[in-house]
Amino acid sequence: xxxxxxxxxxxxxxxxxxxxxxxxxxxxxxxxxxxxxxxxxxxxxxxxxxxxxxxxxxxxxxxxxxxxxxxxxxxxxxxxxxxxxxxxxxxxxxxxxxxxxxxxxxxxxxxxxxxxxxxxxxxxxxxxxxxxxxxxxxxxxxxxxxxxxxxxxxxxxxxxxxxxxxxxxxxxxxxxxxxxxxxxxxxxxxxxxxxxxxxxxxxxxxxxxxxxxxxxxxxxxxxxxxxxxxxxxxxxxxxxxxxxxxxxxxxxxxxxxxxxxxxxxxxxxxxxxxxxxxxxxxxxxxxxxxxxxxxxxxxxxxxxxxxxxxxxxxxxxxxxxxxxxxxxxxxxx
Amino acid sequence: xxxxxxxxxxxxxxxxxxxxxxxxxxxxxxxxxxxxxxxxxxxxxxxxxxxxxxxxxxxxxxxxxxxxxxxxxxxxxxxxxxxxxxxxxxxxxxxxxxxxxxxxxxxxxxxxxxxxxxxxxxxxxxxxxxxxxxxxxxxxxxxxxxxxxxxxxxxxxxxxxxxxxxxxxxxxxxxxxxxxxxxxxxxxxxxxxxxxxxxxxxxxxxxxxxxxxxxxxxxxxxxxxxxxxxxxxxxxxxxxxxxxxxxxxxxxxxxxxxxxxxxxxxxxxxxxxxxxxxxxxxxxxxxxxxxxxxxxxxxxxxxxxxxxxxxxxxxxxxxxxxxxxxxxxxxxxxxxxxxxxxxxxxxxxxxxxxxxxxxxxxxxxxxxxxxxxxxxxxxxxxxxxxxxxxxxxxxxxxxxxxxxxxxxxxxxxx
Numbered sequence: 001x002x003x004x005x006x007x008x009x010x011x012x013x014x015x016x017x018x019x020x021x022x023x024x025x026x027x028x029x030x031x032x033x034x035x036x037x038x039x040x041x042x043x044x045x046x047x048x049x050x051x052x053x054x055x056x057x058x059x060x061x062x063x064x065x066x067x068x069x070x071x072x073x074x075x076x077x078x079x080x081x082x083x084x085x086x087x088x089x090x091x092x093x094x095x096x097x098x099x100x101x102x103x104x105x106x107x108x109x110x111x112x113x114x115x116x117x118x119x120x121x122x123x124x125x126x127x128x129x130x131x132x133x134x135x136x137x138x139x140x141x142x143x144x145x146x147x148x149x150x151x152x153x154x155x156x157x158x159x160x161x162x163x164x165x166x167x168x169x170x171x172x173x174x175x176x177x178x179x180x181x182x183x184x185x186x187x188x189x190x191x192x193x194x195x196x197x198x199x200x201x202x203x204x205x206x207x208x209x210x211x212x213x214x215x216x217x218x219x220x221x222x223x224x225x226x227x228x229x230x231x232x233x234x235x236x237x238x239x240x241x242x243x244x245x246x247x248x249x250x251x252x253x254x255x256x257x258x259x260x261x262x263x264x265x266x267x268x269x270x271x272x273x274x275x276x277x278x279x280x281x282x283x284x285x286x287x288x289x290x291x292x293x294x295x296x297x298x299x300x301x302x303x304x305x306x307x308x309x310x311x312x313x314x315x316x317x318x319x320x321x322x323x324x325x326x327x328x329x330x331x332x333x
Numbered sequence: 334x335x336x337x338x339x340x341x342x343x344x345x346x347x348x349x350x351x352x353x354x355x356x357x358x359x360x361x362x363x364x365x366x367x368x369x370x371x372x373x374x375x376x377x378x379x380x381x382x383x384x385x386x387x388x389x390x391x392x393x394x395x396x397x398x399x400x401x402x403x404x405x406x407x408x409x410x411x412x413x414x415x416x417x418x419x420x421x422x423x424x425x426x427x428x429x430x431x432x433x434x435x436x437x438x439x440x441x442x443x444x445x446x447x448x449x450x451x452x453x454x455x456x457x458x459x460x461x462x463x464x465x466x467x468x469x470x471x472x473x474x475x476x477x478x479x480x481x482x483x484x485x486x487x488x489x490x491x492x493x494x495x496x497x498x499x500x501x502x503x504x505x506x507x508x509x510x511x512x513x514x515x516x517x518x519x520x521x522x523x524x525x526x527x528x529x530x531x532x533x534x535x536x537x538x539x540x541x542x543x544x545x546x547x548x549x550x551x552x553x554x555x556x557x558x559x560x561x562x563x564x565x566x567x568x569x570x571x572x573x574x575x576x577x578x579x580x581x582x583x584x585x586x587x588x589x590x591x592x593x594x595x596x597x598x599x600x601x602x603x604x605x606x607x608x609x610x611x612x613x614x615x616x617x618x619x620x621x622x623x624x625x626x627x628x629x630x631x632x633x634x635x636x637x638x639x640x641x642x643x644x645x646x647x648x649x650x651x652x653x654x655x656x657x658x659x660x661x662x663x664x665x666x667x668x669x670x671x672x673x674x675x676x677x678x679x680x681x682x683x684x685x686x687x688x689x690x691x692x693x694x695x696x697x698x699x700x701x702x703x704x705x706x707x708x709x710x711x712x713x714x715x716x717x718x719x720x721x722x723x724x725x726x727x728x729x730x731x732x733x734x735x736x737x738x739x740x741x742x743x744x745x746x747x
Contacts, residue, residue: 082418193578
């Protein structure tokens with residue numbers, strides 16, 4: 001404890017020096033600080049607080065708040081390539097970008113693709129994550145760490161390495177799946193080259209990559225369930241399935257809610273998988289909203305339009321999140 | 334995943350912020366060429382690294398000039414240049430890909446080429462045209478590239494064909510023979526879909542006499558010539574001669590080396606890649622001109638050197654570019670980089686004149702076509718990419734796909 005106090009005191013002194021001349025609030029703190037620590041250090045503490053927050057605040061303003069605001073403004077303009085050097089020449093066009101978006105077949109397709117991705121991908125990720133977590137928590141005793149690491153490894157692997165592996169798995173001529181299928185005399189479908197299979201392949205990849213995150217959340221949730229509750233249930237003669245349904249799932253609800261919300265948000269933003277695997281193809285069948293936004297913005301320089309797209313995506317994400325919080329929370333009561 | 338959305342908006346905002354500060358850009362008084370000064374130069378990829386050596390030689394001959402070369406990766410080149418343009422911090426001299434010219438002249442950040450110093454007639458027409466926008470030249474061609482047909486001679490022999498395919502029929506026959514008789518996995522490697530698929534399609538389109546946008550700036554991608562070219566392109570996928578599967582970032586060199594892919598359209602850099610990366614097939618492959626339909630016409634690429642409008646060292650920059658693009662400078666550059674000289678006079682001596690493989694490139698370059706410098710070119714070619722994808726995936730006929738592309742492109746050309 002003594003070291004903590006020491007540390008806290010030091011920066012406060014530092015602040016008082018240069019800070020005093022600039023901000024009047026720090027002034028009195030400086031003088032009284034030596035005599036009555038408890039009462040008077042508020043001003044110093046405030047100044048120190050601001051000082052320590054400054055790096056974050058600066059970064060937040062420059063890289064978060066300002067871009068968010070600028071994007072909103074830009075979404076109401078026709079900001080294009082020529083405005084990169086003459087930004088003030090961009091015309092204010094009201095809601096035209098937003099109106100155009102909903103007449104844009106490509107955007108609607110990307111919206112549909114994203115919805116497809118979320119509707120199939122989220123339940124799969126959550127269900128698999130839960131199953132794996134329960135198995136690891138109850139079943140395997142010896143190789144538990146090994147399996148945890150195994151399932152978590154994809155989460156921390158870079159997408160480029162993942163792409164190499166998955167391209168090998170999915171390659172229709174000499175990939176892993178093709179190899180297995182040819183053993184039994186079947187030919188492999190062309191996963192990434194087919195409009196119907198490309199999206200399911202993306203989903204499979206994403207589920208594989210994200211099950212680990214969800215699993216870790218669930219394992220933490222499972223370990224927080226008191227053993228007495230389980231023991232009580234067993235004494236009452238509950239079987240494994242009854243215990244799972246009656247004890248595990250209800251007590252895991254907060255974790256379930258959290259995992260569902262973050263997975264949904266992540267999947268609504270899905271970009272990397274199609275970007276490295278198919279670049280949205282074939283024929284836009286894996287073009288997601290994020291990828292579409294990237295293209296419009298950086299390939300075609302339709303900055304205004306891309307900004308509008310970003311805001312539509314934002315509204316969609318917010319709407320769905322609020323809805324999920326309501327639905328899942330109400331059920332717990 | 335959610336990082337992307339943030340990156341996009343941050344990028345936009347940063348561009349905007351820089352843009353605002355750049356408004357009062359300096360008009361730039363020019364420093365005389367013989368004064369002591371520093372030239373800033375941006376060059377991409379491998380060129381960037383090799384140019385620094387040339388700069389040292391140049392500095393020795395011109396002690397008053399210091400040349401500061403910054404290599405920029407190709408993958409970030411476009412964005413860095415756009416940001417620099419927005420911020421008003423363009424280097425004095427920059428290397429620019431042909432496809433960038435339309436955009437950057439639209440941005441108004443390029444200085445027109447001094448016609449008293451550089452002569453159009455010294456360069457390959459396709460090279461010069463790349464730097465020209467609406468009749469004004471903004472870039473001096475530095476090096477050119479074009480696609481020619483790379484094919485495995487040893488496997489062709491095994492398939493019973495002794496000479497290079499000269500026309501479309503012969504190319505398809507050879508592809509079939511490779512697959513049937515020489516046991517290769519594919520016949521020809523061309524891209525089925527994805528970004529820049531059009532680059533593979535150009536040699537078909539141009540050889541048939543088609544274009545995407547004509548000299549008058551009209552969209553003509555639904556012409557009978559274009560339809561014929563796309564049908565031919567699509568037939569390789571129909572017949573299983575080419576791989577329908579999309580593989581972004583696919584590098585054909587390895588598959589050419591192991592014989593799975595016996596033919597592909599490649600640029601001059603593939604010579605080095607094959608010699609260094611696949612030495613086991615040395616002497617077992619050759620290059621040939623693009624098989625002809627009406628004529629043998631390939632696409633032209635390459636890079637130009639541009640001077641920034643805001644530069645205060647235009648005179649010295651012009652001198653430096655002159656040094657890089659004259660006959661001697663170009664021949665020297667070839668020795669260092671193996672980039673093909675844009676200056677035709679450089680081809681008359683040394684390896685460039687004697688090597689048969691190089692002469693294939695020279696011959697192809699004489700007729701090669703460069704893409705029009707339109708600000709929306711990326712968007713236009715994206716429509717063509719989509720049309721090609723529909724055909725190669727068997728979703729539409731060449732006619733229908735190109736009709737759609739035509740109407741979309743009409744909206745993009747003025």
